[in-house]
Amino acid sequence: MVLIVGIIATITYGTVGLGIAMVDDEEDTISPSELDEDERFSDPRVEQVGENEYEAYVVAQTFIYQPDPIEVPEDSEVTFYVTSRDVIHSFSLVGTNVNTMVVPGEVSSVTAEFDEPAEYGVICNEYCGSGHHDMEGMLYVVPEDEFDLTELSVTADDEVELGDDATFDVTVENGQLDDLETAIELEVGDETIEEDVTVPGDDTYETTLTVDSTDLGEGDHDWTVTVDDHTESGTLSVVEDLEDDEDDEDGGDDDE
Amino acid sequence: MSDATVNDAAKTTESTTSEPLGETYLDKFPAEAKVVRSALYSSFLALALGGLFGVIQTLHRTDFLRIMESETYYTVLTAHGVFLVIAFTIFFLVGVFTWAVTTSLDREVEDIRFTWAWLGTMTAGAAMAAAAILAGFTDSLDMSADVLFTFYAPMQAHPLFYLGLTVFVVGTWMAGADWFRSWFAWKKENPGERIPLPTFMVLTTMIMWYVATLGVATAILAFLLPWSLGLIDSVNPTLTRTLFWFFGHPVVYFWLMPAYMMWYVLLPKLSGGKLFSDPLARVVFVLFLLLSTPVGIHHQYLDPGISEGFKFIAMTNTMFLLLPSLLTAFTVVASMEHGARQRGGTGRIGWLKALPWRDPVFAGMALAGLMFAAGGFSGMINAGMNINYLVHNTLWVPGHFHLTVGTAVALTFMAASYWFIPQLTGKKLWNRPVALVQVVLWFVGMTFMANAMHRAGLLGMPRRTAEPQYDGFEYEAGVGSVAELDAQIALGGIILTLSLVLFFAVIIGTVLGSRSDEVPANGYADTLSGPEDSPKILDNLKLWFGLAVVLVIIAYTFPLLSIIERGGLFGPDITAFPQSIDIVSMAWLTVEQYATDTFTSATEVAQATIDGVLR
Structure with missing residues (x-):
């Protein structure tokens, strides 16, 4: 009997005394x-x-x-x-x-x-x-x-006409409570754009980076946006004349 | 205890027990012997199937031999669990309890047709549930019950599974009624007499069973069966789970009580002595009746939706359940020592040598009792609310219950069979040495398997899985290696299978033999301290029944109300996995609308009542 009460007592202590919370x-x-x-x-x-x-x-x-x-x-x-x-x-x-x-x-x-x-x-x-x-x-x-709770998302043009600006809308979300001091780096073709930013804790920073497509020249250009260890990438096509032939290229999958 | 008189009869027959030959159970109760025999044969059939599935799954999960896909593992596991812990144990129990009541009251059953009726009901139920489980092996039947022994919703089995379990349990209720009927009749003819100990054990165990099965009956009849038939759309998983464990813990004592009975009424006799104390035995069974049920929530320490306080109450009750088991250990060992000293044993430890270790019945039961001590210790660990987090649902848990139900119960039953089958057939046990090897092999095999399972559990290896190895990480074994643990489990499984094969060889060899005069007389152990020493109140079954109900109400009313208040009677729109209503829904289509309406209105009333009570 004493033994049993003792066992219960130690478990109670082990639970309540040490603050272990039960489900x-x-x-x-x-x-x-x-x-x-x-x-x-x-x-x-x-x-x-x-x-x-x-x-x-x-x-x-x-x-x-x-x-x-x-x-x-x-x-x-x-x-x-x-x-x-x-x-x-x-x-x-x-x-x-x-x-x-x-x-x-x-x-x-x-x-x-x-x-x-x-x-x-x-x-x-x-x-x-x-x-x-x-x-x-x-x-x-x-x-x-x-460790970070940074989330990076980029919305960019697929295709621009030679001479127009290509835009990259960059969103950096900082899920941590401390401010995040970092840099957004965009590499596209041979061009590099860098912007130092401070994203407040538990907040979002949005910016738009632009590149003159003339600097890039005609053709397909791979791009990468980097913030710390996070990257987003894609391809930008610079064309002579912007035609409405997009549907043929990126497929009929989007019909729905 | 200091009585060291040498029993000459015992000394001359060293390799056998000192049991006198004489009138067997078959001679005295031929009609009942037939029923008991049928019950035992049913239980052996379940043991054979369950054992076969056991070795298949052992070799599969340890990756030594794979004859099936891992998806099929769970069908095998369900069959292993249900056949062994429901069919094997309970068919054996009803056989032994019938023997105990008729022998100790010294009267035939009141109506043998009723006795056959309950055995038939149980068999039908077991066959239905078995059919639903085994159908899971073939795709040609749209039927399965891969829900394991615990059948937690939203996992769903075919209705036949739930129906079979219900019919089986109803059969056991009828069996209990049969034994109570015998007792009532006996009491009328023997007013004022104490209930003979074996009958007392049967009656208290059955009262516990009636209380406990209310939980599973409610879970199945009110929720799971209508749900599997498509009459209700959803169930509250926490509610059916809690109702399952309302039954799921006492059921382990239902398996254990016949083994305890064997230890109390046969083991002292086989040791050559008497039971140490009749009153203590009665106290133990009363404690089990009182404490077995209000503890089920200790299986749910890790469940969300149940408050810490309710879990604490369950833990406290569980720890007090240690008491009757510790009392049993003391009484049984004391009785064995008494027997040993009657046989000329001396010394503080030396008396152990005087025990009839060559008798397979004695050796099996004694080894089973030893294993139960180990199982009891791992059970104490399980029961601790905080340390349970480390071992819950790991391989530690099957390690634990392979010591308790898998050895304390199963090995005691197998050893007892070596005593019962001659009693029931009038034939001499075929080959005692093989029987002795069999019980020792079981002990050795289970030592390997259970030890390795406990250790693997501490590494965090889960139970109930076909593939304990994962892709993303490896287990870190402090001592030895995972491969070594797997090897031990597989080795244990193979030794156990070998032991089972020998068991069936001995049983079949005995049954096929011819009638013999060298069968010990039917009977059970005398007591050193008899019923006259125990307070009369112990025999007041109404009192204990009332107290058991009160304890259950205290332990379960608030948890159940709180679960229903949180999730509703039918849960928050729970979908069944897999849904198995296809075949049946056709037949039910017409009835369904009507029934659903009735059910819905009944639910509303019930819900309103509960809300009212809570307020």
Whole structure:
């Protein structure tokens, strides 16, 4: 009897005293068929919510995880919010006690601290159908200087008439809370344009870079926009006369 | 205990037990013996199939021999689980319980036709569920039940699977009614007498079973079966899962109780002595009746949607379940020591040598008990809310229950079969040495397999998967290697299969033999401290039943209400995977509209009531 009470007491201490939170009913329910309209799960991602504090919104479904891989910095405290689009899965970091059931209609939340760079396999340990054994993902804990939450997107002309300006609309999104000081570099043909920018924390910077197509000359030119480790690239055609023959070139696939 | 009188009879027959020959169960109860025999044969058939699927999956997942696609693995796994833990264990249980009631009350069943009726019902149910599972092997039938033993929604099986389970459970309810009927009749003729211990064990176990099966009956009849028939569109996965574990934990004690009974009423006798204490045995069974059910949520520590407090209550109850098992360990070992000293054993440890280790029945049960101690320790780890995060759904868990149900129960049943089959057929056990090798092989095989499974679980290797190796990462084994663990699991599986083959050789050899006079007399162990020493209140089954219900209400009312409040009775628009209503939907088309309407209105009423209660 004393032994049993003792066991319960140590577990209680181990749980409450050390502040280990259990998966419980803190989170609201969610409709699995409406995940696409949900603020957190329509775009599964990692978000910074405080200094060294991150939240990861993860969707489990047969037989993948989104996002995959998940990337977080070292020395961080990450809360995973995980839900399922279909059947019951689990979200389990192999070899750790980050392990939770993922039930459709519910959101599991688990908080973990990552002290140093590491790689963890993410597996589903609840049988979820004939492809259950293929359901895996990765979690990378990367050094702080290699980590960012920058997103780069570029909208550019496919074709310009010789003599016109070619425009590149560049959007840099900084998902981290600190300001991001960096440079946008555009290389097109032999031309290089660079712009130093500061993107405020949790904000977006938009700019338009222009290149005179005369400098490029007629023909196809590969272009690349680089911000830190992120790149976007494409091809720009400079033509003598802009004709309406685009449809023939980039295919009839867009008919719909 | 210090009584060291040498039993001459025991000394002269060193290789056998000291059991006196005489009237067998078959002589005394020929009609009942036939029923018990049929139940045991059904259980052996399930054991053979389940064992076959076991070795196929072991060699598949350890990548030693692959005869199927990994997709098929889950059909095999479902069959392995359901055949062994539902059919093998429970068919054996009803056989043994029928023996226990008739023998200890010393009366025939009240109506043998009813006895056959429940056995027939159980068999029909088992056959239906088995058909649904095995149909998963062929694509030509649009039927499958690859849902594993736990059948968690939104995974869906063919309706026949759910129906089969229901019919099977109804059969066990009828069996329980049969035993209660015997007891009522006996009580009328023996007013004021204490319930004989084996019957007491049967009745308390069955009360636990009636309480526990309410959970699975509700899950199947109210939700899963109508859902699989297309009558309702959606279920609440947390609700059906919780109702499953309402039943899913006590069912492990349902498997274990007949093994406990064997340890209490046969093992002391085979050791050459008496049961240490009858009252303690009664206390143990009462504790199991009270505590088995309100613990199921300990299987759901990692579930979202259930609060930490409810999980804590389940953990506390679970830890108190250690008590009856520790009491059992003490009582059984004390009884064995008593037996050993009767046989001339001496010394603090030396008495162990005097036990009849060459008797396969004794050796099997004793080894099973030893394994159960190990299984109990890993179970304590599982039960801890926080450390459970490390091992939940890893291979550690099958490691644990292959020690408990896979050895403590299965090995005890196999060893007991060596005692029962002669009782039921009047034939002498064919080849005792082979039987002895068989039980030892099981012990050795399971040592390899369960040990490696526990260790693999600590590395984070999941259970229930065809391919434990992944592309993106590798397991880091602190000691040894993953290859070594796989090799141990496969080796264990092969030894266990060999052991099973020997088991069937002995059983078939015995059954095919001819009638013999050298079969021990039917009976069970006497007690050192008898029922006269135990308080009468222990026999007050109504009281214990009431208390068990109260504990269940305390442990489950609020969790269930909270789950329903969160997700609704039928969940947030959950789609079934895979949907299997194609065939049946045609037949149901006409009824469906009407039924759905009724259901919807009933649901609204229920929902309104629940909301009212919560407010």
